[in-house]
Amino acid sequence: MTVAEQIYAIVKTLPKDQASEILAFAEFIRAKHLSANQPTDTVDSPMSWTELVYSLAESWATDFPTLEEIRAESGEDIRRESL
Numbered sequence: 001m002t003v004a005e006q007i008y009a010i011v012k013t014l015p016k017d018q019a020s021e022i023l024a025f026a027e028f029i030r031a032k033h034l035s036a037n038q039p040t041d042t043v044d045s046p047m048s049w050t051e052l053v054y055s056l057a058e059s060w061a062t063d064f065p066t067l068e069e070i071r072a073e074s075g076e077d078i079r080r081e082s083l
Contacts, residue, residue: 024056
């Protein structure tokens with residue numbers, strides 16, 4: 001049995017949310033190795049921050065921090081506009 005077949009056999013038994021995490025991890029590994037093989041002085045089409053967040057959003061589901069949590073961790077006060 002190939003590695004791909006072994007991974008597929010395991011993923012078939014998982015709930016959808018866990019299978020989505022496996023997919024997100026596999027995409028991360030692929031992107032990591034693809035970017036490692038590209039020259040560092042040029043990047044043809046870098047992924048925008050928005051694309052990255054949306055591609056990972058499903059795997060973060062309930063763990064995605066709110067803007068207030070991000071600011072609190074960085075020591076910034078919550079802006080008056082949000083109150």
